[in-house]
Amino acid sequence: MGYQARFRVWRGSAEGGELRDFTAEVNEGEVVLDILHRLQATQCPDLAVRWNCKAGKCGSCSAEVNGRPKLLCMTRMSTFAEDETITVTPMRTFPVLKDLVCDVSYNYVKAREVPAFQPPADLGPGEYRMQQVDVARSQEFRKCIECFLCQDTCHVIRDHEPNKESFSGPRFLMRVAELEMHPLDTAEDRAEQARGDHGLGQCNITRCCTEVCPEHIQITDNALIPLKERVADRRYDPLRWLFRR
Structure with missing residues (x-):
């Protein structure tokens, strides 16, 4: 009825x-x-x-x-x-x-700012080999349908329009995290790019992006927090700092 x-x-x-x-x-x-x-x-x-x-x-x-x-x-x-x-x-x-x-064009601007996957120069098509554990780590993130609900609910850009210039939002930080986890990606220091170019430090992990994701991707726990931890390790771990120097 x-x-x-x-x-x-x-x-x-x-x-x-x-x-x-x-x-x-x-x-x-x-x-x-x-x-x-x-x-x-x-x-x-x-x-x-x-x-x-x-x-x-x-x-x-x-x-x-x-x-x-x-x-x-x-x-x-x-x-x-x-x-x-x-x-x-x-x-x-x-x-x-x-x-x-x-008008969601902001998201496509930010998407273009993420450098594409860069495989090793000496590997040809069909020669990529990865352990299943490495495939599984980032498989979840490829379920994203780019509805941009996570971008919409993220208060960093929802409540502060000027932040859009320096903050890419959870969808594209997740993309950086996915590529940073890839063992065959040779792009230069994606974690540092996330910190500098994409504004990772502005994310304060409220998990609001995870709550609204229709694909139930654990954006905060499986992408953003691990990426933040790797950034902190590289910048503030004294042994890593010495190695880079």
Whole structure:
């Protein structure tokens, strides 16, 4: 049996906007994205919402539901009470283009700042050999769908716009950590790059990025904290310092 749910959806652009109230039918098994599509079909055909796969794998439909960063296609209506008003707003960390669609180009700028994997010059295609333990260490990080929910919830850039210049955010610090763990990567000191170029020191490991990850990647515990430890070892361990000198 369906029911009528109350929604508050943010409508507007970079110049400004407001939350508008809607009532929409909800049927068994539906997700928030289904309701937004129904609103587009019946009440506001110009509602802008980004989506692609509707299977939690493309990362396109990121937004905030009741103030929490979520994928709209993975947020089931059954998790809300029938008499609850559900508020849907765009990601707060990024500039709004229209309605629920944000300009996430900041993330692609930061992605280009991470040097690509650099294999040894004397190894040809098909000659890479790694121990399974080394494969397993970073396998988890390759599940990232780049929904940028971790970037959205990270208070370093969410609450402090000027930090975007010097801080790459958890998604790209995780990428640096993944490459730094790779035994065949020959790029120059990625841990030091994380400290200097990507602002690793600004991360204070609150684990908010881990909490919102739809792929359940342990970003903080398995990527950021180990990377911070390796940076600290290289800079402050007296034996390592002497060896570098």
